[in-house]
Amino acid sequence: xxxxxxxxxxxxxxxxxxxxxxxxxxxxxxxxxxxxxxxxxxxxxxxxxxxxxxxxxxxxxxxxxxxxxxxxxxxxxxxxxxxxxxxxxxxxxxxxxxxxxxxxxxxxxxxxxxxxxxxxxxxxxxxxxxxxxxxxxxxxxxxxxxxxxxxxxxxxxxxxxxxxxxxxxxxxxxxxxxxxxxxxxxxxxxxxxxxxxxxxxxxxxxxxxxxxxxxxxxxxxxxxxxxxxx
Amino acid sequence: xxxxxxxxxxxxxxxxxxxxxxxxxxxxxxxxxxxxxxxxxxxxxxxxxxxxxxxxxxxxxxxxxxxxxxxxxxxxxxxxxxxxxxxxxxxxxxxxxxxxxxxxxxxxxxxxxxxxxxxxxxxxxxxxxxxxxxxxxxxxxxxxxxxxxxxxxxxxxxxxxxxxxxxxxxxxxx
Numbered sequence: 001x002x003x004x005x006x007x008x009x010x011x012x013x014x015x016x017x018x019x020x021x022x023x024x025x026x027x028x029x030x031x032x033x034x035x036x037x038x039x040x041x042x043x044x045x046x047x048x049x050x051x052x053x054x055x056x057x058x059x060x061x062x063x064x065x066x067x068x069x070x071x072x073x074x075x076x077x078x079x080x081x082x083x084x085x086x087x088x089x090x091x092x093x094x095x096x097x098x099x100x101x102x103x104x105x106x107x108x109x110x111x112x113x114x115x116x117x118x119x120x121x122x123x124x125x126x127x128x129x130x131x132x133x134x135x136x137x138x139x140x141x142x143x144x145x146x147x148x149x150x151x152x153x154x155x156x157x158x159x160x161x162x163x164x165x166x167x168x169x170x171x172x173x174x175x176x177x178x179x180x181x182x183x184x185x186x187x188x189x190x191x192x193x194x195x196x197x198x199x200x201x202x203x204x205x206x207x208x209x210x211x212x213x214x215x216x217x218x219x220x221x222x223x224x225x226x227x228x229x230x
Numbered sequence: 231x232x233x234x235x236x237x238x239x240x241x242x243x244x245x246x247x248x249x250x251x252x253x254x255x256x257x258x259x260x261x262x263x264x265x266x267x268x269x270x271x272x273x274x275x276x277x278x279x280x281x282x283x284x285x286x287x288x289x290x291x292x293x294x295x296x297x298x299x300x301x302x303x304x305x306x307x308x309x310x311x312x313x314x315x316x317x318x319x320x321x322x323x324x325x326x327x328x329x330x331x332x333x334x335x336x337x338x339x340x341x342x343x344x345x346x347x348x349x350x351x352x353x354x355x356x357x358x359x360x361x362x363x364x365x366x367x368x369x370x371x372x373x374x375x376x377x378x379x380x381x382x383x384x385x386x387x388x389x390x391x392x393x394x395x396x397x398x399x400x401x402x403x404x
Contacts, residue, residue: 044390044394179376183363183364187364207353207356207382207383207386207387208356208360208379208383210353210356211353211356211357211359211360212357212360212361216353220397225346
């Protein structure tokens, strides 16, 4: 990433606590991301990686701690404002794509723009543009059930990028893919991050994915790993 | 000299003679090839000539002469330098990595810190390999890089599991 952007913290989650029933998923975890930075969040299964990502992305509300984006405390935003932020500024890619099964690829990609009340023609033009960029224009009319895992994931990435997000959150984006498709998906995410200066937060247990990041944040038992003897 | 360092690690717990050293080595590293007596005595002779061990006692009770060796301050220093030095991340570092981790753990040293630093060393090499993979355009070069990445990935997974086990062991014995 560009050195002069290193100090500009865009996304800041500090001392985040989050429980599901009796299970404490996060116990004071923190994650700061600079504009344009690529950060890998790693750690064993159950260490709270995905929960931290969803809190930072404004999908989950933590019980305590502070999550800010561009200086704005997300807890101070109402549900409608949070949704708008997620649609416009954040792009979310999950392990299995999570596409709407009844919709075609191009409809899935255009969806965030249509929900944000962009006109239909420009939304579909932008969606087709992203499908082309991801080498998936031939899948425009296919439904998710007709695609392979790698194809679905490319459509999911196009959907996450269509709004021009400043932060791309990717939770195990290559978790369901073979090595060659993983490389392809990862390459696209990195290229877009570089071209648009979007920050990229990658939750992963794959060392190959962690290796592309500028920085690694390791979680253990819901907290940041203590760096001993460093 | 890995065997010499392992002998130093054993001798640091107290003076021992050749047979004890062989038995302890074989117990510590059950998956390794058992140490031959010749290797033990050759190793001890080299360590003694380097001033890293010294003869603590010589006994002869009706049988062959038995010499007990003790580690010297220079030996402790050599052991510590070996444990502090990062292993090269390739091409076949696993044996030395395992020896070093187990010796560190049984010595009561800060194995977690060692494992964290070693992970960082491995990940730095992984970063270079993944970047070079993105640059190559022919299958042969890709396959060669895949081989290195896969071995490195196996080591990284082992380092993560070892860190988990060390943490669990610490919780259990706390």
